[in-house]
Amino acid sequence: MNINVDAAAMRRINRSTVLQLLRDNRTTSRIDIAQITGLNKATVSYIVDELIKEQLVEEIGYGSSSGGRKPVLIKFNANAAYAIGIDIQISQMTTIVTNARGDIIYKRNRRIRFHEEETTYKAHMLDVIQSEVDTATLSVPKSPYGITGIGIALPGIVNFKTGYVHYLPNVQIANWDFLYDIQKKISIPVYIDNDANCGAWCEFSRRNNRLKNLIHLHVGIGIGAGLILDGQIYRGKDGLAGEFGHMTISAMGLECACGNYGCFEEYASERSLVRYIRESGGEKPMIADDSTLIDHLLYEAQHDNRVYIRAFHTLGQYLGIGIANIVNGLNPDQVTIGGAISRAATFILPEVERVLHHRAILANKAIDLTIATNDAAAIGASLLVIDRTLFAMPTDADITT
Ligand SMILES: [Zn+2]
Structure with a gap:
């Protein structure tokens, strides 16, 4: 298999690799990053300087040295950005706000009234999401990037790229352009995914890869x-x-x-x-x-x-x-x-x-x-937003095989 990655995609992949490493480690240094990732020192220095300008990374002093210059310690600024994660089950939903590391700073549970009539149930679900997002937004502290997006975990077959809901089996809803409907009510970018995928992403991220x-x-x-x-x-x-x-x-x-x-x-x-x-x-x-x-x-x-x-x-x-x-x-x-x-x-x-x-x-x-x-699906939904926006993680489109 030949993998072709263009230069811009390569830069994005390297930036994302460094950012992930910084998120997963409380403190580190440029030299450690180079050693762990295998990237050369100049590339690491360039990326770290960019991240400092972007306020995603901070220098926090000097570490110890085994000889030579003491390394400058750097750390990920977890409170540079936030995301809202929502886990929708049939008759209830959980809304959380996390920082860029996935730490919960706000949480609220809310009932959704199930209704046999599909149009009524969908309209009610959208209203509840809008109102919960409005409330959650009030809890978000000021930060360089604010709320980067809203991740919604849904219990069914959904297309994460288009935001289209193919089938929610337990409520018998099929073929719903969910993203189109929700973005008519909410101006913050919304991303959706299957609830089990969101839960898996939370568990995976929690183990620092x-x-x-x-x-x-x-x-x-x-x-x-x-x-x-x-x-x-x-x-x-x-x-x-x-x-x-x-x-x-x-x-x-x-x-x-x-x-x-x-x-x-x-x-x-x-x-x-x-x-x-x-x-x-x-x-x-x-x-x-x-x-x-x-x-x-x-x-x-x-x-x-x-x-x-x-x-x-x-x-x-x-x-x-x-x-x-x-x-x-x-x-x-x-x-x-x-x-x-x-x-x-x-x-x-x-x-x-x-x-x-x-x-x-x-x-x-x-x-x-x-x-x-607890709340793995909601946390995962939030982290998927952070990863796609702030981290600009490489997508399938970046890598052609
Ligand atoms: Zn079956």
């Missing part, structure tokens, strides 16, 4: 996966990569909303818990509000309700089967679990690990499996 391959599972009403492969979000030919919620884990299994039978998410998502409880002879949980389903189920399990504990265990076993399939196929460095189900980790994780030990092969048995950061 120390690993290359990470799978993030968003387990809520459905199951989606965000794949970081070789340090990049892997999207596949049509942007459909990561739909592991619809891999078959039971050949003669239950019918799924996608039309297939025996899909993973019928056995390991939030909605399967209610079925397990009923199958064990328990009453169907009566919940007035969808967003509190997991809290209610967890409360019962924590108070030793055996039916509920068994339901969590069953879910954990199926989750383990699905994760074993995924890690056997991709052999990642790490798997993270986010979404509502992650709150029940104490009941679920031991079962997942037990099943993984049986079903995963070789080193995959001991895969590093952790619960994701």
Whole structure:
């Protein structure tokens, strides 16, 4: 494979590499950057000087020397810019503001009223986003770059390049020019992505790019996966990569909303818990509000309700089967679990690990499996904005193969 990168793209890639390194390390020096990145000293000095002019980097004094001149220490100015991250689920949304490092400085949860009528629901969702953005904007301190953009994580199949929503399965919305509609109401640039991709980007960024391959599972009403492969979000030919919620884990299994039978998410998502409880002879949980389903189920399990504990265990076993399939196929460095189900980790994780030990092969048995950061999707949405704007990260267009 020949990779052709033009000179302007190369400069952008080098700048982005240096900026990432500075963001990931509290303090460093020009000489350290040159050593770590392999860029020559003159290039590093030029880039750092530019970044200082752009107020993205500051000199903060001298470090120690093992002989010769003491190096000037530099650090990333995390408060040079901010972004708004929004995670939209069916009946609620979380809005955060982060600085350029992804540290949360503001957070608010808000209900979205689900409405059967599509036009009404869409209009309501757009109104709520506008009002939440207006409120969040008030919390942003003065800074050189202000709010660089708004990242919105959506639970479905979306085109991150065009802002087009192909399908939001749980609300049955298809073919929506979301970006066009939202930018009529909000003047700040908006970027959208799938919620599992956003969660994966948060988890990957939080590890300071120390690993290359990470799978993030968003387990809520459905199951989606965000794949970081070789340090990049892997999207596949049509942007459909990561739909592991619809891999078959039971050949003669239950019918799924996608039309297939025996899909993973019928056995390991939030909605399967209610079925397990009923199958064990328990009453169907009566919940007035969808967003509190997991809290209610967890409360019962924590108070030793055996039916509920068994339901969590069953879910954990199926989750383990699905994760074993995924890690056997991709052999990642790490798997993270986010979404509502992650709150029940104490009941679920031991079962997942037990099943993984049986079903995963070789080193995959001991895969590093952790619960994701709270609000991973919202943080990831915000960081994706920062990376695309402030960091001007190289895009597919920069590299032709
Ligand atoms: Zn399915």
